[in-house]
Amino acid sequence: MSDQARGHATATIYEASKMTIALDPAIRPAWTGARVAGPAYTVQGAGGDNLALHSAVAAAPAGHVLVADLGGALHGHWGEVLAVAAQQRGLLGLIIDGGVRDTVELAGIDFPVFSRGISIVGTRKGYRGGLGVPITVGGIRIATGDLVVGDADGVVAIPHEHVTDVLERSDARVADEKRIFDELRVGKTTLELYKFAAIP
Template identity: 65%
Template structure:
């Protein structure tokens, strides 16, 4: 099993297995990143504490430094201004897996999707691009960054899946996770009743709605 998958399994319990949609609904906060930030490959799941990176569009030197600075288990959360360049690819992925990082969330472009999928490393990006990058700006690390329209701080819990990406503020994470546990338990009860023949209109008290 490759290191990327192992890291995802190790950090999976940080989100208690909840989907991004469940966490958003449980939070009652504006924690959803722009839907334009999507998985580079189908089926990827991102989960772990953020390590923030402020880079420059079209320049990936900051990402090379971030791989060395981020603690194991971290998700790199990089603001590259949404630039359409291949800031991240196969070589950086192998380096990140060697450092046992949990994944990458980048407001910018990435490339080598097939190779990164084969490595099992979760990357969520705004776009994919083969355009090359310069290496001039060393980056700023550990400060708040704006990614997908949301401010993310180092230590925030980042969860991404097929539905999208959320960033749980570290101070609110336990409360949100507890609410998500309760929401999932309630939905299981509802689905059991649906299987017994009850209608969703009845269960959600919607029979008089829309009149």
């Protein structure tokens, strides 16, 4: 995963943020072990058409993660060919509200993809779409430049103006959890540490 999220897990970032930044849990890794973190480059496409994704691969700056709204359509909008093209242009991964295919091949080239589902259903190439425009993916509004982070537990999108604050709070949460783990290992209970009321 890119160090832009300081290696923090999505669950840590979400809890520390105190914000609504978690995408719909249906947006999942397309292959086991996929992880990604980086600034979003947004794509507004149409379900069942992947021309906008081809355009995005050509246009997006290196070091960005493509984030695409395909209306949740379960077509094979993305596969090995686009992934190889994206890698060659320095793109970090894809988060898509729609379907993808070639998941074994995507894992084989270590290109992280997070999608609503897997599908081999073909696509048209007729809708030019929009690049770099605000979109909604997994129920969350995302703009180009927002920090997106994905791992085995899900995906979060941090508005660019809040990134520094959220990551600093994530650092503090990780440090506090380390203290908690240390205390658990010497025999304290979670009831004690979190001051939960025990059942009488």
